[in-house]
Each structure stands twice: as C-alpha cells, then as structure tokens.
Amino acid sequence: MTFKHIFKAEVNWASQKNAVDSSKRFYSKTHQIKIEGKPVLDVSAAKAFKGDPELYNPEDLLLSSLVSCHMMSYLYVCSQNGIEVLEYSDNAEATLEVNPDGSGRFIEAKLYPKVKISSSDKIELALELHQKANELCFIANSCNFPVLHHAVCEAV
16 A cells, blocks of 8 residues: 655745846846744755855755655664664765756766674675665655666674
8 A cells, every 4th residue: 555645845935135146037036945843944045056155056956855864764664674873974966957048857867875783794794785765765766877886884
C-alpha cells in the first residue's frame, strides 16, 4: 500500500518602490516562503540571475534538500544494517546548465559524503549503502538528473 503526504508552501512577493527599473524591466527577486509552523524563509534568485547573494535561492534549496534527504536515508539504511554512524558530512555540488533562451536545468549533482563509523569491519558495507540510500531518497527519486556519490568512510 502506498501512502500520500501533502506538503504546502506559500510564497509572498510584492513590487517594491525603486526595485522596478522600467527601462530594464527588472523586478526584485526577493520573496518569502512560508510553511505553517516554521520560520519564514527569505529567498531570492542566485547572484548570477540578479538576486540577492545573501539570501538562499531555489538552486541552493534544491541541493540542500538532496543532501539532507540522502543523509537521512543513509542513516536509516545504516541503522537497518547494524552500522553505528558517529559523524556524517557532505560538501555537495550541482551543475546548472542555462540555455541561450534563459531556460535551464540541473544536469547532475555530486555528493561527497564523509562518514565515520564505529567498526572498521563494516567500512565496505557502509560505502555500499550509499546506493541503497539513493534508491530510497525521496528527493533523489524526484530528480531528472544523475545524483553521483563519491563517498569516503573511516572507522574511529
């Protein structure tokens, strides 16, 4: 049996005086995302697209969702396989390809998880479980681009 969960987000944007340059037809990209019961998220476009570089942008949030979901899926499969994870970090990157007409899409994401586990005899299994985590990851399963893993694991 499958289960469905509904997630909701509200976006709010308003034209700001002096933010619209009518000669260039430029609008401010800064807006707010509201999710019930959570702090408001101030968002803009990436700096390359005339956004506020100090705010999160949709591209940041997509990659953040991907690395967060992979980590949680990985911790789940490790717990299912008797692996005690002590530390997990990742410095992921994603490549966005922009076409001359202004359209674009991510063409790949590379995850670089660094994992510390408690038992050296489970390092090989711990590395293999990144594939299983990718298969379970809700966000990776929703992406139409490859998600590559370059994992490192050590025991302490």
